[in-house]
Amino acid sequence: MLKQCRAVLERELFYMWRDKSLRYILLVGPLLGMLLFAGVYSYQRIGNIPTGIVDLDNSQASRQVVSELKNTQNLQVAAYYDSYAQLEESIKRGEVIVGVVIPENFGKNIALHRQTKVAVFIDGMNMAYATNASSAVLTVTRTYGAQVGIQTLIAQGIQANQAQEAYQSIAFPEEAWFNSTLNYAYFTVLGFALNVWQQCLTLAACMTIIGENGLSSWLQIKASGISSPVLFFCKSVVHIAVFMLIVLPLYFLAFVVFKLPLACGWLNLLSFTLIFAIALHSLGTMMSSISRNAVNATRYGMIIALPAFVISGFTWPLEAMPQWFQHAAWFLPQTWFFQGINYLTFKNPGWGFMSHYYLVLGLMAVLFYSAAALRLMAEDFLPKGEMM
Known part of the structure; x- marks a missing residue:
């Protein structure tokens, strides 16, 4: 029995290594993805957003507004019109992202304590730019509005400290937890790299069963007396072990080299990754069992792997999706994994919270492997009475 298992293990490793395309996909794809995303998000935050200004008043008050905009961390005054x-026209051509128009008589209205408006226009084509630009402009308007309000109260005879207290009687201090600097790299790099990893895993897992069709060694295995359960169990062990070996360099780069946050211990991280790898392999095995050829198996795998990350709630909150979409997303192991990996790396909520993530992924693995075995039984691919 042990000799048979060893033979299958060695055979599967040989075939995985001999397949150059699969070898490069598994070894190069995830690492390249990690390095690519780390480079893209190396600045960590979006700053120096190009800003254009139209000052139709050119007064001391309007110049103070321009000065406030210049001193804002995330805005960069790039042009005057x-x-x-x-x-x-400049916003249409993409030369600036934010446009500020200071109207005529701005300084006069401020001096007379009249309400006035400063128009702010933001290019909404790129949402990442737009969101950060909106936040930066809001900071400026709050600060300058408070300064003008305090000056107005002082002009009405109120003491400076009383005027300041009137505007600061209720404070709303903001404090970001778990990602205090709102670092984009912390949020995106690991998730995108693991998405590449899970796509590569899905493609490889979809070859678990259908990959045996057409191989001359299949007849040799049958003749040797190795049972189908032993064969596919050993193949699965090899695949899952390879999957885990591939993710180790990703985690090393993410948490040791790039210093991404890791709230949980390595044992928790790896155990959760392992249960996901098993669940994902079981899904790929089921897809392999219903495929007529390797091409169809690959198609089925990509149909699942590509959109699974999008609907997992990692880049767009599940709660912001249609209700039926939210329910559908939880039927995929990727949703449980990417939601869980966020909790582990940022918060480490403990076993009491994470246990149901482990449980669901484990149940998915049992369900998908069982479905694959039943499918093979129905197709007479396995000898009667044998199951994976």
């Missing part, structure tokens, strides 16, 4: 039309 003489008219709204010029600013609009």
